[in-house]
Amino acid sequence: MDVSSAMIEDVDDLDLIPDEELEETYLERLVGLKEMFPRPVRTGGAFVASSTKSSSLWLYHFIKSTIWITTTSAIILALPVAIEITQIQAADEMKKVRSEKLFAK
Numbered sequence: 001m002d003v004s005s006a007m008i009e010d011v012d013d014l015d016l017i018p019d020e021e022l023e024e025t026y027l028e029r030l031v032g033l034k035e036m037f038p039r040p041v042r043t044g045g046a047f048v049a050s051s052t053k054s055s056s057l058w059l060y061h062f063i064k065s066t067i068w069i070t071t072t073s074a075i076i077l078a079l080p081v082a083i084e085i086t087q088i089q090a091a092d093e094m095k096k097v098r099s100e101k102l103f104a105k
Contacts, residue, residue: 034042
């Protein structure tokens, strides 16, 4: 058995199909990339991805809580003051109208 006949026997069916006709899923491509990178690179990448996800979730919950606390505090503290100022302005306007009617001839 010579080398060329041994090489022909090693060719499997996928090698005979042109690349344009092969349809790979994303999962198959990821599995193929797994073989391409060594284990320390894969574990480092997984750690970075996991850390990024958990940090993003923590930041999301922190910002959500901060916005809620700020908004409710502003409503509780500022709304009564704004209502009171509006009532004082309305009372001043009524006094002005009353004095104009009283002193107008």
